[in-house]
Amino acid sequence: MNRTIFAILPILFAFIAFQFSAPHTDQQPRAAIVSAEVRHRIDATLKRFTDSGKTVGVSALIFEKGKEVYFNAFGYADREAKVAMDRNTIVRIFSMTKPVTGVALMNLYEKGAFQLDDPLSKYAPEFADMKVYAGVDSSGNMKLEPAKRPITIRDITRHTAGFAGTDIPALAALVRKAEYMNPNITLSEMAKRLAGLPLQFHPGDQWAYGPSVDVQAYLVERLSGKPFDQYIKENIFDPLKMTNTRYVVAGSHRQRFAALYHRSDHGVLSRVPDSQANYFNIKDWALKPGGFGLTSTLDDYMKFAQMLVNKGKLGKVKVLKPETVQLMATNQLSDTISKRMWLPSKGRVGFGIDFAVRTQPPATKEENNGIVGEFFWDGAASTLFWVDPVNELTAVLFTQLVPFDQVKLHKSFRDAVYGEYLPQPDK
Known part of the structure; x- marks a missing residue:
């Protein structure tokens, strides 16, 4: 390469970097x-x-x-x-309540109450040692396996915790029976009932909308004492x-x-x-x-x-x-x-x-x-x-x-x- 090419290389690289970094x-x-x-x-x-x-x-x-x-x-x-x-x-x-809850939780994050990658069970022991749905056997009995890793607080803020929904029939029956969103119960009882259900998938594997933000509200109560x-x-x-x-x-x-x-x-x-x-x-x-x-x-x-x-x-x-x-x-x-x-x-x-x-x-x-x-x-x-x-x-x-x-x-x-x-x- 001659000196001219070497001279323009920094300009060329700067232009390429701008093209990739600049917004649409x-x-x-x-x-x-x-x-x-x-x-x-x-x-x-x-x-x-x-x-x-x-x-x-x-x-x-x-x-x-x-x-x-x-x-x-x-x-x-x-x-x-x-x-x-x-x-x-x-x-x-309705769900425009969720960002309000997120702000409340992150207000506590700023106070040093938790880190996003902390296990949820560190503050809510109900969610320790979670099991994950792994299908049903030839007799129709549900199969469970240990979660590959704990649910983190980051998981409950981004809907990757794996909480059971109603799209899998075997889990749907358990969800209906648990009635974990019954308005007559407290957030503490809600968490206890939810934690007693198998997860639908391993934490972090999928995005699935569900009760994660209700668990955030429970966590706000646990961390703040209010x-x-x-x-x-x-x-x-x-x-x-x-x-x-x-x-x-x-x-x-x-x-x-x-x-x-x-x-x-x-x-x-x-x-x-x-x-x-x-x-x-x-x-x-x-x-x-x-x-x-x-x-x-x-x-x-x-x-x-x-x-x-x-x-x-x-x-x-x-x-x-x-x-x-x-x-x-x-x-x-x-x-x-x-x-x-x-x-x-x-x-x-x-x-x-x-x-x-x-x-x-x-x-x-x-x-x-x-x-x-x-x-x-x-x-x-x-x-x-x-x-x-x-x-x-x-x-x-x-x-x-x-x-x-x-x-x-x-x-x-x-x-x-x-x-x-x-x-x-x-x-």
């Missing part, structure tokens, strides 16, 4: 995401869902760079009583002034509590009977799950999302350290965990600590839109939130619709915010 062009921060045009587009999108009868009511709130840039609500919180959907409407957030609901109130809700977020909706607030609607396969929306829809939230049950059960308002949950996009702080209130939020928002799933239940339906994502984490741009325009580095989760009644650190944007979308988002509301809302994703041509 669509992932660069933009001057502003939510312009007047985008607000009109979101309005039209959400109104279309209520006008067409795909959902009864919907509301959304977006903050960008610390300021509210969008709010609107369409349709009804209670169609039968003609109560309009509003920013003060209280909704069931009831879980008291801990999240004192360490998250009260500091952030989330005054409308709770398990039990008091009688004086029930006029703001949205009805829940079911959409049939034929597109007919019918009200879920209040006795069923409100069952968990109008009585102070013994069980305070970490995986579901909270109710909230748009503004309350936005405070939580704003705390996250601000790296653990909201104003002068500090809930977590920046490095802890970054850890939570970092994919914890290795490529060896190839079985991931329905997680791929969320897009090209991994999973952090109680959030899905977008690791790649959408592959097609049919995939849910999003920015690499965003973290998010949703709830069974089709609620959604996400945190986009690249653009300092947070969004909360509320509706009360089951089954979960069969009308593709989340896809349409994301497209309305960011614009329809157009895959980049191969270079």
Whole structure:
């Protein structure tokens, strides 16, 4: 090689490194995401869902760079009583409870209460010496084998613990018999019953959604010495002034509590009977799950999302350290965990600590839109939130619709915010 080639090699290597390290062009921060045009587009999108009868009511709130840039609500919180959907409407957030639990647990992590790769049994001895389902023998009897390694705390934060589900008939029968999510029992009793069941797979082998976050709530109780609901109130809700977020909706607030609607396969929306829809939230049950059960308002949950996009702080209130939020928002799933239940339906994502984490741009325009580095989760009644650190944007979308988002509301809302994703041509 001549001297000229040697001279340009450092520049060439720097350019190659930049190409591999730089985010996708669509992932660069933009001057502003939510312009007047985008607000009109979101309005039209959400109104279309209520006008067409795909959902009864919907509301959304977006903050960008610390300021509210969008709010609107369409349709009804209670169609039968003609109560309009509003920013003060209280909704069931179901699994959007999970990130709250994760923040509570990581608050204790910061205090040195545990390490992520500690065995769960170090703090919850019920989970020692777990057995794993290994099929059935010729007589139909269940076969068990010792777990290859202990369940770690990291496993319960990323859904790789292997807790039994209902998709294997032999295990499903045991799960139903155990009734480990009976609302009349405590988190301690829940853990005892769950630990008495075989695991569905060896810890770390697969991603499978289940009761892991309820075990996190139990761990918060064990480590803090306080009831879980008291801990999240004192360490998250009260500091952030989330005054409308709770398990039990008091009688004086029930006029703001949205009805829940079911959409049939034929597109007919019918009200879920209040006795069923409100069952968990109008009585102070013994069980305070970490995986579901909270109710909230748009503004309350936005405070939580704003705390996250601000790296653990909201104003002068500090809930977590920046490095802890970054850890939570970092994919914890290795490529060896190839079985991931329905997680791929969320897009090209991994999973952090109680959030899905977008690791790649959408592959097609049919995939849910999003920015690499965003973290998010949703709830069974089709609620959604996400945190986009690249653009300092947070969004909360509320509706009360089951089954979960069969009308593709989340896809349409994301497209309305960011614009329809157009895959980049191969270079």
